[in-house]
Amino acid sequence: MTASPHCVSADGLAALEARLREDLSWLELPAPPWVPARTVDGQRVLDVAIIGAGMAGLTASAELRFLGIDNQRLFDQAPVGREGPWITYARMQTLRSPKQLTGPALRLPALTFRAWYEAQFGREQWAALYKIPRTLWMDYLRWYRRVLDLPVRNDTRVEKLRTRGDGLIELDLLHAAAGQDSDPRRDTMLARHVVLATGRAGLGGPFIPEVGRALPAHLRAHSSDAIDFAALRGKRVGVVGASASAFDNAASALEAGAAHVDLFVRRDALPRINKLTGIGSPGLVHGFAHLDDVWKWRFLHYSAQTQTPPPRDSVLRVAQYPNARLHLSSPLESVDHDGNTVLIDTPKGHYEVDYLIFATGFHSEIDTRDEFALIAPHVRRWRDRFAAVPELQNEDLASSPDLDRNFAFQERIPGTCAALSRIHCFNHAASLTHGKVAGDIPAISDGAQRLARAIAAMLFYADREAHFAALQAFDTVELAGDEWADADTRAMDTTA
Incomplete structure (x- = not known):
């Protein structure tokens, strides 16, 4: 249940914003800027550049600003208001996360979704709200x-993204054309630190199994692609996977009038238990990063093997359609096409569809991304230094970047690219090193605070000479010298 548009209270939102301003004032946030300015060839160097202005990027930016690091900028390729997945490729009706989670609020009550919602729609509507509608979250x-x-x-x-000999990081930027008659514009920015807040795709991108990669582009899509579901009306649609996105894409096709939808699932049964939810706690949030490598691997390998079930709501959204068919124990053995017909073979039979959607997740192979091509050869992955026992082999985990305690990359060969220590991976690919704190709603504030504090410490250390000089030069007088007299001196004067 959601509030009707006519129930929105602009006065309530204005009052909430006033309260937030007061809360920040009482907490003395943001802190005054303290990082010494740096200029190269007449250009002001950013203290922090954040790539991605979705939830993770915004939360990191907010915490950096609260810590007095305001010479920063976020870059996002999406138009204003379309950052992240929420109104692009996310196709669920409501968020999976419980509505009361504080998400990116950074421990400020007035910054929570609940405060924002109640300010506009009232407390009764909040009590009646089942889960957060996806578009309302955006x-x-x-x-x-x-x-x-x-x-x-x-x-x-x-x-x-390129590193420089002076330790700075250079970003080549392409700005979209402002109008039909203008060309894209390019420029270059310099930054001392770069944060990759690049979401679920992380350092890599959509994963499509090898069996389906030869299929022509007009006959297939990944669930993260822009899909014209209206064009699937009356068509036979196949969906590969058992994730939430598999069922959400299947539902979107059915709701658009697909003739029928077949879901192909490798497993013998749908996963039913969300294991990590069962141990969710501040202990997991703050303790995971301190585990040794073997335990980190064991936790995430087990989670990957047991898998996260699709939300019950998403499954029921599909199951209500008689023209939806679920095929368990049905990995794709071959995928081909005859004209515009996709031919699929599984251990259970032969199927023909007009369009095939792969809801098969993402990979983290950094060397597949053009923008990271210059740094990728230097980035150490877990596979470069950790060998799992045979029964725990997992290529997805092995491809994860081996990050330091500051979320920063480390060199595969020491001494080859020192500036990697100032490029911070704040996205899904950080999970094996830091836990689920860099992309999911439950712990995004904790992750952003950990990251921002690490960057603040690094900036202070890098400028320690300037700060020491400022310490020596500081000469604001607090005592005038006439507040108190030396008792011994006064006694000597009296004796004389």
């Missing part, structure tokens, strides 16, 4: 960006 993130005045530059793609 509205909240737009408000979050506005009310904190975060410095996002939209329609901007990072074409190349």
Whole structure:
């Protein structure tokens, strides 16, 4: 249940924003800027550049600003208000996360979704709300960006990331054309630190199994692609996978009028238990990063093997259609096409569809991304230094970057690319090193605070000479010298 548009209270939202301003004032946030300015060839160097202005990027930016690091900028290739997956390729009706989770609020009650929602729709509507509608969550993130005045530059793609001999990081940027008659514009920015807040795709991108890669592009899509579901009306659609996105894409096709939808699942049964939810706690959030490598691997390998079940709501959304068919124990053995017909073979039979959607997740292979091509050869992965026992082999985990305690990359060969220590991986690919704190709603504030504090410490250390000089030069007098007299001196004067 959601509130009707006519119930929205602009006065309530204005009052909430006033409360937030007061809360920040009482907490003395943001802190005053303290990082010494740096200029190269007349250009101000950013203290932090954040690639991605979705939820993770916004939360990191907000915490950096609270810590007095305001010479920062976020770059996102999406138009204003379309950052992240929420109104692009996310196709669920409501969020999976419970509505009461505080998400990116950074421990500020007035910054929570609940405060934002109740300010507009009232407490009764909040009590009646089942789960957060996906599009309403995007509205909240737009408000979050506005009310904190975060410095996002939209329609901007990072074409190349390169390190320099002076320790700075150079970003080649492509800005989308402002109008039909204008050309894209390119420029270069320099930054001391770069945060890769690149979401679920992380460092890699959509994963399509090898069996389906030869299929022509007009006959297939990944679940993260822009799919014209209206064009699937009356068509036979196949969906590969058993994830939430598999069922959400199947439902979207059925709701658009697909003739029928076949879901192909490798497993003998749908996963039914969300294991990590069962141990969710501040202990997991703060303790995972301190586990040794073997235990980190064991936790995430087990989670990957047991898998996260699709939400019950998503499954029922599909199951209500008599023209939806679930095929268990049905891995794809071959995929081919005859004209515009996709031919699928599984251990259970032969199937023909007009369009095939792969809801098969993402990979983290950094060397597949053009913008990271210059740094990828230097980045150490887990496979470069950790060998799992045979029964725990997992190529997806092995491809994860081996990050340091600051979320930063480490060199595969020491001494070859020192600036990697100032490129921070704050996305799904950080999970094996830091846990689920860099992309999912439950612990995003904890992750952002850990990251921002690490960057603040690194900036202070790098400028320690300047700060020491400022310490020596500081000469604001607090005592005038006439507040108190030396008792012994006064006694000597009296004796004389």
